[in-house]
Amino acid sequence: MHLSIDKPFRRALPAALVVLATVGAGLVIAPARAHADVPPQEPGVTLRVFDVQVGLNEICTLKPGQTPNVDKLMPTIDWTTTEDFGIGDYFVSEVTGNISVATAGTHDFRLTSDDGSRLRIDGTVVIDHDGLHSPTSKDGSVALTEGYHALRIDHFDNQVDQQITLEWRPPGASDFVVVPSSVLSTDAGVVRVTAPGRKECEGVTDTPGDGLPLTGVHPNYTLTNLRPDGFEPQVSAMDWLPDGRLAIATWGGTDNELGEVYLLSNVTGSTDPSQVLAQRIASGLKEPMGIKYVDGKLYVSEKNGLVELNDTNGDGVTDDYRTIATWPFGGNFHEFAFGLLYRDGFFYLNLSVAIDYGGATTDPQPAPTAAPPSKSTGTPARCPMWPVGCAPRTASGGVPAATSSSPTTRAAGCRRRSWCTSSRTGSSTTT
Ligand SMILES: [Ca+2]
Ligand SMILES: [Ca+2]
Ligand SMILES: [Ca+2]
Secondary structure (H helix, E strand, O other): OOOOOOOOOOOOOOOOOOOEEEEOOEEEEOOOEOHHHOOOEEEOEEEEEEEOOOOOOOOOOEOOOOOOOEEEEEOOOEEOOHHHHOOOOOEEEEEEEEEEEOOOEEEEEEEEEEOOEEEEEOOEEEEEEOOOOOOEEEEEEEEEOOEEEEEEEEEEEOOOOOEEEEEEEOOOOOOOEEOOHHHEEEEOOOOOOOOOOOOOEOOOOOOOOOOOOOOOOOOOOOOOOOOOOOOOOOEEEEEEOOOOOEEEEEOOOOOOOOEEEEEEEOOOOOOOOOOOEEEEEEEEEOOOEEEEEEOOEEEEEOOOEEEEEEOOOOOOOOOEEEEEEEOOOOOOOOOOEEEEEEEOOEEEEEEEOOEOOOOOEOOOOOOOOOOOOOOOOOOOOEEEOEEOOOOOOOOOOOOOOOOOOOOOOOOOHHHHOOEEEOOEEOOOOOO
16 A cells, blocks of 8 residues: 555666765665656655554564554654654654655755654665664765655654654755655555554564464464465455355455455365365455355345355356345445344444545545444444345255255245444554
């Protein structure tokens, strides 16, 4: 989603200049990127702030996969207030963007910070100003070719005052000035996702149950790879069949690539990727985020409705997609129907809020809920799904059984008139 500037940059032209310079901070290699290599940009830089809530003596490496507390577009890098950073003390900042160089040559930079900071350009450290200190400046120089260069500043504030200011003196200039917005840019139109709560650095605290993404498996469990070579589905939902097969839905995620459903065999007990068989049984689904096996059939929640998968000719592949219910849907990219559950004749799922590009909640929501949650009790209200085609039905055409079994007869499809909670969550996104 966001440009990762830690990665080595690919240059559009093998002949692009690589400049070696022994100026100021020392030997620096500075590859440039052509405009065609960079996704659409907007002026400014991206500032992300992480609320670590512990005193640091130096810049820390954040544990991977954490969502920042603050993520915003800033015109220039010149911040001193709590309002600028969004947090007062005990935080870590990441500044990312591109700097556009008009004239090749040696560029001097001046980084002023409280507390420590480090400037990288194209992944190379140009100024290392780490450690606990009040607002002080440190200079560094780098030879830059014409074009875009990836800029990154890492920073932390312990207590009291805080600051990051980046100035430069490009070739021919006599004095340092704050790097102007006109040469700074960051990827345009990104969704800026934030989440409250404490974030963690590597090596500070790391305890079971700390809520962080798993980087390993608890020793009481065995991790088994169930992906045959070449099978790399973007799994958005899973459910088990009684015979031990695993049904998975895949995201799809664009208007051009739609979601699918696979049945995986040989996925329990002692197995490995060479034994796993994947059979695609459904396709053309719009971002399915829930799948549930009920009475011999699979049901999938798409963005705007609940679909029953039927195989009517016994070849194992769905040929009848029966829409059981729909719910309010406004066409927003961020509307999903997550976590399909089933109990006693009712399906349950959770809808996400629509958001604007940039991260704000769309107001008003394009798909209003039928009944808001009760504020006095906190109990989520339930909103009716809109049942579609409530004709009595039989159980013919369900998921083909791995072994022969008698189909179960059900009374009528209308019994599955369904309900959803109207609580919509917007605190996370899969994009
Ligand atoms: Ca502070
Ligand atoms: Ca400080
Ligand atoms: Ca079929």
